[in-house]
Amino acid sequence: AQSVTQLGSHVSVSEGALVLLRCNYSSSVPPYLFWYVQYPNQGLQLLLKYTSAATLVKGINGFEAEFKKSETSFHLTKPSAHMSDAAEYFCAVTASGGSYIPTFGRGTSLIVHP
Amino acid sequence: DAGVTQSPTHLIKTRGQHVTLRCSPISGHKSVSWYQQVLGQGPQFIFQYYEKEERGRGNFPDRFSARQFPNYSSELNVNALLLGDSALYLCASSLVDRADGYTFGSGTRLTVV
Numbered sequence: 001a002q003s004v005t006q007l008g009s010h011v012s013v014s015e016g017a018l019v020l021l022r023c024n025y026s027s028s029v030p031p032y033l034f035w036y037v038q039y040p041n042q043g044l045q046l047l048l049k050y051t052s053a054a055t056l057v058k059g060i061n062g063f064e065a066e067f068k069k070s071e072t073s074f075h076l077t078k079p080s081a082h083m084s085d086a087a088e089y090f091c092a093v094t095a096s097g098g099s100y101i102p103t104f105g106r107g108t109s110l111i112v113h114p
Numbered sequence: 115d116a117g118v119t120q121s122p123t124h125l126i127k128t129r130g131q132h133v134t135l136r137c138s139p140i141s142g143h144k145s146v147s148w149y150q151q152v153l154g155q156g157p158q159f160i161f162q163y164y165e166k167e168e169r170g171r172g173n174f175p176d177r178f179s180a181r182q183f184p185n186y187s188s189e190l191n192v193n194a195l196l197l198g199d200s201a202l203y204l205c206a207s208s209l210v211d212r213a214d215g216y217t218f219g220s221g222t223r224l225t226v227v
Binding site for chain 2: 032034036041042043044045046049051090094095096099100101102103104105106107
C-alpha cells in the first residue's frame, strides 16, 4: 500500500521568496517519487522525479526536491519564487515493486504575491 | 513531437446519457492511464492499459469502462451519467518502466446537467 500527504492546501509567498511545498509518503517498498505542476485549464506536467539515484533531484523551472528516507519526505523547493510559479502542485508515489499505479496527493496551490 | 492529445476538450451531457472520451498517447508510449480530477482535488485513478490489456482499475463503478487499441490510443466510456461525474478527465501516457513518470494531456472537461 502507498499514500501521499501534502501538508497545506495553500501556500502563499512573495515574489523572490523561498518556496517550500511539503510531501510525505508511505510505501511498503522503496518508492519512486514525483512532483507535477498543473496550470489552470491544463493537464499535469512532470517537474522532477526520484528513482533511487541521487537523493537531491533537480527539475525544470529551478525546482528541486530532496528524498529523505528517515523522514519519509520529498519536499519541493525553489530559492526564489516567480509570479509564473503560481499553480497547483501534486506529489505522487509509485511503488518500486507490485502495482504500477501511482498515487497522487490532494495538491498544494502556490500563490505568489508581487 | 505531438504530446498526449485528448478529445473533445469540453463536453456537456445530460444525466443518463453515455459519453466516450478519446486519447492518443505520445509516439512510443505503450501505457495509457485515465484519471478523474474533481475541482480542488488530486487526480483519482480510473484505469491503466498496457499493450491493450488492463493493468489496473481504480475504485469506480462498472458504468466506467475503457479499452486500448492496437495503435495504443484509448477510449474511456461512461454510461448512465450522473451529476457527480462532472469533472476533468485526464489521460496520461508513459513508457514501460514505472519510474518513467507520466505525460498528461490537457484533459476533457465533462459537465453533466
